[in-house]
Amino acid sequence: MADRGTRLWWLLPAIAATIAAVLVVIVSTRDRVVSRGGPLGCEQCDSVLNGIPVDPDASGTTGTILENHGNTVAVLDGVSFEHRSRGLAILGPLALRAGDYVGPGLIGIVLGYPPPRTRAVAKPVAGFPVRPSRSANDAVELLVGFRPLRAGRLGYDAVWVHYHVGGKKYLTRYPTALLVCAPAASYSSRRCS
Numbered sequence: 215m216a217d218r219g220t221r222l223w224w225l226l227p228a229i230a231a232t233i234a235a236v237l238v239v240i241v242s243t244r245d246r247v248v249s250r251g252g253p254l255g256c257e258q259c260d261s262v263l264n265g266i267p268v269d270p271d272a273s274g275t276t277g278t279i280l281e282n283h284g285n286t287v288a289v290l291d292g293v294s295f296e297h298r299s300r301g302l303a304i305l306g307p308l309a310l311r312a313g314d315y316v317g318p319g320l321i322g323i324v325l326g327y328p329p330p331r332t333r334a335v336a337k338p339v340a341g342f343p344v345r346p347s348r349s350a351n352d353a354v355e356l357l358v359g360f361r362p363l364r365a366g367r368l369g370y371d372a373v374w375v376h377y378h379v380g381g382k383k384y385l386t387r388y389p390t391a392l393l394v395c396a397p398a399a400s401y402s403s404r405r406c407s
Contacts, residue, residue, distance in 0.1 A: 252384035253284025254344060254377055261389040264323040265369075265407035267398035270362050273305060273327040278356040278373050278390045279312075281347040288384075290342040290377045293356060295370040296387070302368040302394060305359025308336035313351025323392075327359030344377070362396035367406075369393040 251257060264276045282288050293307055305327045314335040328336055336357055344354045356375070362368050369392040377384050395406035 247383070249382065249384050251386050252288070252377070252382075253282050253286070253346075253379060254280050254288050254375060254384065255283070255386045256388045259389055261391065263391045263393060263407060265393035265395065266323050266325070267395045267401040267406045268325065268360075268362055269398045270365060270396045272325065272398075273359055273361045274323065274325050274394070275327045275329050276323045276358050276360065276390070276392050278358065278388050280344055280354045280356060280375065280388075282344045282352070282354075283347060284379065285346055286379050287346070288344040288377050288379050290339045290344065290354075290375065291383070292340055292376045293358070294374045294376065296372040296374060298370040299366075299368040301362065301364040301366065302370070303361040303363055305361060306357060307339050307359065308332070308357040309339050309342040309354050310336040310357065311345075311351070312353040312355060313349075315355070327361075328357060332357060358392070360392065360394055362394050365396050365400070367393060367395050 266274055268274050290309060295304065298304070308328055310332055315332060339356065342354065345352050347353065356373065358373065371389075371391050373388045373390050375386050375388060377386075393406060395401035
Protein backbone atom coordinates (compact mmCIF):
# COMPACT_ATOMS: atom_id res chain seq x y z
CA MET A 215 0.00 0.00 0.00
CA ALA A 216 2.78 2.41 0.81
CA ASP A 217 4.22 1.90 -2.68
CA ARG A 218 0.90 2.68 -4.32
CA GLY A 219 0.45 5.87 -2.24
CA THR A 220 3.98 6.97 -3.06
CA ARG A 221 3.31 6.43 -6.75
CA LEU A 222 0.15 8.58 -6.58
CA TRP A 223 2.07 11.42 -4.95
CA TRP A 224 4.58 11.32 -7.80
CA LEU A 225 1.72 11.30 -10.31
CA LEU A 226 0.07 14.47 -8.95
CA PRO A 227 2.95 16.84 -9.88
CA ALA A 228 3.04 15.32 -13.38
CA ILE A 229 -0.70 15.94 -13.80
CA ALA A 230 -0.36 19.50 -12.47
CA ALA A 231 2.56 20.19 -14.85
CA THR A 232 0.52 18.90 -17.81
CA ILE A 233 -2.47 21.11 -16.91
CA ALA A 234 -0.17 24.12 -16.48
CA ALA A 235 1.42 23.49 -19.90
CA VAL A 236 -2.00 23.29 -21.58
CA LEU A 237 -3.06 26.57 -19.92
CA VAL A 238 0.14 28.29 -21.08
CA VAL A 239 -0.54 27.18 -24.69
CA ILE A 240 -4.15 28.37 -24.53
CA VAL A 241 -3.24 31.77 -23.07
CA SER A 242 -0.28 32.34 -25.40
CA THR A 243 -2.24 31.53 -28.59
CA ARG A 244 -5.46 33.29 -27.62
CA ASP A 245 -4.27 36.66 -29.01
CA ARG A 246 -3.03 35.09 -32.26
CA VAL A 247 -6.50 34.20 -33.45
CA VAL A 248 -7.47 36.47 -36.34
CA SER A 249 -11.12 37.17 -37.11
CA ARG A 250 -12.39 38.11 -40.56
CA GLY A 251 -14.21 41.38 -41.23
CA GLY A 252 -14.85 43.29 -38.03
CA PRO A 253 -15.61 47.02 -37.77
CA LEU A 254 -13.50 47.83 -40.86
CA GLY A 255 -15.15 44.99 -42.80
CA CYS A 256 -15.99 45.58 -46.42
CA GLU A 257 -18.71 42.98 -46.99
CA GLN A 258 -20.81 45.20 -49.27
CA CYS A 259 -18.02 46.99 -51.11
CA ASP A 260 -18.12 47.01 -54.88
CA SER A 261 -15.10 45.79 -56.80
CA VAL A 262 -12.96 48.61 -58.12
CA LEU A 263 -10.21 48.39 -60.74
CA ASN A 264 -7.77 51.29 -60.86
CA GLY A 265 -5.67 51.16 -64.04
CA ILE A 266 -2.93 53.51 -65.19
CA PRO A 267 -0.16 53.50 -67.81
CA VAL A 268 3.24 54.11 -66.13
CA ASP A 269 6.83 54.00 -67.31
CA PRO A 270 9.11 51.44 -65.63
CA ASP A 271 10.80 52.94 -62.58
CA ALA A 272 8.21 55.75 -62.36
CA SER A 273 5.85 55.69 -59.37
CA GLY A 274 2.16 56.11 -58.75
CA THR A 275 -0.36 55.99 -55.91
CA THR A 276 -3.72 54.29 -55.58
CA GLY A 277 -6.17 54.81 -52.72
CA THR A 278 -8.50 52.56 -50.76
CA ILE A 279 -11.08 54.09 -48.40
CA LEU A 280 -11.59 52.54 -44.93
CA GLU A 281 -14.50 53.30 -42.61
CA ASN A 282 -14.87 52.14 -39.03
CA HIS A 283 -18.45 50.94 -38.49
CA GLY A 284 -17.78 50.10 -34.84
CA ASN A 285 -17.76 52.15 -31.65
CA THR A 286 -14.08 51.74 -30.77
CA VAL A 287 -10.89 52.94 -32.46
CA ALA A 288 -9.33 50.34 -34.77
CA VAL A 289 -5.54 50.41 -35.18
CA LEU A 290 -3.96 49.42 -38.49
CA ASP A 291 -1.19 46.80 -38.36
CA GLY A 292 -0.38 46.47 -42.07
CA VAL A 293 -1.62 45.54 -45.51
CA SER A 294 -0.98 42.72 -47.95
CA PHE A 295 -1.95 42.17 -51.56
CA GLU A 296 -3.83 39.34 -53.24
CA HIS A 297 -2.14 37.92 -56.35
CA ARG A 298 0.46 40.70 -56.66
CA SER A 299 2.49 40.46 -59.86
CA ARG A 300 6.22 39.88 -59.76
CA GLY A 301 7.90 43.02 -60.96
CA LEU A 302 5.52 45.39 -59.16
CA ALA A 303 7.20 47.11 -56.20
CA ILE A 304 4.94 48.37 -53.42
CA LEU A 305 5.92 51.70 -51.83
CA GLY A 306 4.74 52.61 -48.33
CA PRO A 307 1.86 52.22 -47.85
CA LEU A 308 0.69 55.29 -45.96
CA ALA A 309 -2.62 56.27 -44.36
CA LEU A 310 -4.37 59.59 -43.93
CA ARG A 311 -7.58 60.74 -42.31
CA ALA A 312 -9.91 62.30 -44.91
CA GLY A 313 -10.54 65.34 -42.69
CA ASP A 314 -6.80 66.12 -42.58
CA TYR A 315 -6.39 66.14 -46.36
CA VAL A 316 -6.65 69.50 -48.12
CA GLY A 317 -7.19 68.86 -51.80
CA PRO A 318 -9.66 68.32 -54.60
CA GLY A 319 -11.13 65.03 -53.37
CA LEU A 320 -9.42 61.84 -52.34
CA ILE A 321 -6.67 60.15 -54.32
CA GLY A 322 -8.16 57.36 -56.49
CA ILE A 323 -5.09 56.81 -58.69
CA VAL A 324 -2.36 59.30 -59.64
CA LEU A 325 1.21 59.39 -60.87
CA GLY A 326 3.88 60.02 -58.21
CA TYR A 327 4.32 58.75 -54.67
CA PRO A 328 3.39 60.12 -52.27
CA PRO A 329 1.02 62.62 -53.85
CA PRO A 330 2.24 66.18 -53.11
CA ARG A 331 -0.77 67.36 -51.08
CA THR A 332 -0.60 64.32 -48.78
CA ARG A 333 3.03 64.62 -47.64
CA ALA A 334 2.28 66.62 -44.50
CA VAL A 335 -0.64 64.47 -43.30
CA ALA A 336 0.03 60.91 -44.52
CA LYS A 337 1.61 58.58 -41.94
CA PRO A 338 2.90 54.99 -41.98
CA VAL A 339 0.11 52.41 -41.83
CA ALA A 340 1.38 50.49 -38.78
CA GLY A 341 -0.18 52.05 -35.69
CA PHE A 342 -2.50 54.41 -37.60
CA PRO A 343 -5.85 54.86 -35.77
CA VAL A 344 -9.17 54.55 -37.61
CA ARG A 345 -11.76 56.31 -35.48
CA PRO A 346 -15.44 55.33 -35.50
CA SER A 347 -17.10 56.89 -38.53
CA ARG A 348 -19.28 59.83 -37.52
CA SER A 349 -18.77 61.86 -40.73
CA ALA A 350 -16.93 61.63 -44.05
CA ASN A 351 -13.94 63.31 -42.38
CA ASP A 352 -13.40 60.21 -40.20
CA ALA A 353 -12.75 57.94 -43.20
CA VAL A 354 -9.15 56.85 -43.73
CA GLU A 355 -7.52 56.46 -47.12
CA LEU A 356 -4.76 53.92 -47.59
CA LEU A 357 -2.21 55.32 -50.03
CA VAL A 358 -0.49 52.42 -51.75
CA GLY A 359 2.52 53.48 -53.76
CA PHE A 360 3.66 51.34 -56.67
CA ARG A 361 6.48 51.17 -59.19
CA PRO A 362 6.69 48.81 -62.17
CA LEU A 363 10.13 47.22 -62.38
CA ARG A 364 9.56 45.72 -65.83
CA ALA A 365 7.37 46.11 -68.91
CA GLY A 366 3.94 44.49 -69.06
CA ARG A 367 0.59 44.44 -67.29
CA LEU A 368 1.21 44.24 -63.54
CA GLY A 369 -1.01 44.58 -60.49
CA TYR A 370 -2.93 42.88 -57.71
CA ASP A 371 -6.52 41.73 -57.22
CA ALA A 372 -7.35 43.02 -53.73
CA VAL A 373 -5.98 44.71 -50.61
CA TRP A 374 -6.02 42.81 -47.29
CA VAL A 375 -6.10 45.10 -44.25
CA HIS A 376 -4.63 43.76 -41.00
CA TYR A 377 -5.75 45.60 -37.85
CA HIS A 378 -6.77 45.22 -34.25
CA VAL A 379 -9.35 46.60 -31.84
CA GLY A 380 -8.13 46.28 -28.29
CA GLY A 381 -6.56 42.82 -28.10
CA LYS A 382 -8.60 41.32 -30.94
CA LYS A 383 -6.97 40.98 -34.36
CA TYR A 384 -8.84 41.25 -37.65
CA LEU A 385 -8.22 40.73 -41.35
CA THR A 386 -10.53 42.14 -44.00
CA ARG A 387 -10.46 42.12 -47.79
CA TYR A 388 -11.07 45.22 -49.92
CA PRO A 389 -11.76 44.34 -53.58
CA THR A 390 -9.71 47.29 -54.84
CA ALA A 391 -7.62 45.95 -57.73
CA LEU A 392 -4.67 47.69 -59.37
CA LEU A 393 -3.54 47.37 -62.98
CA VAL A 394 -0.29 49.07 -64.02
CA CYS A 395 0.65 49.02 -67.71
CA ALA A 396 4.29 49.68 -68.58
CA PRO A 397 5.73 51.37 -70.51
CA ALA A 398 3.16 54.13 -70.72
CA ALA A 399 3.79 54.79 -74.43
CA SER A 400 2.58 51.26 -75.27
CA TYR A 401 -0.80 51.69 -73.55
CA SER A 402 -3.61 54.19 -73.65
CA SER A 403 -5.78 54.79 -70.59
CA ARG A 404 -8.54 52.76 -72.26
CA ARG A 405 -6.25 49.76 -72.92
CA CYS A 406 -5.03 49.79 -69.32
CA SER A 407 -8.28 48.94 -67.55
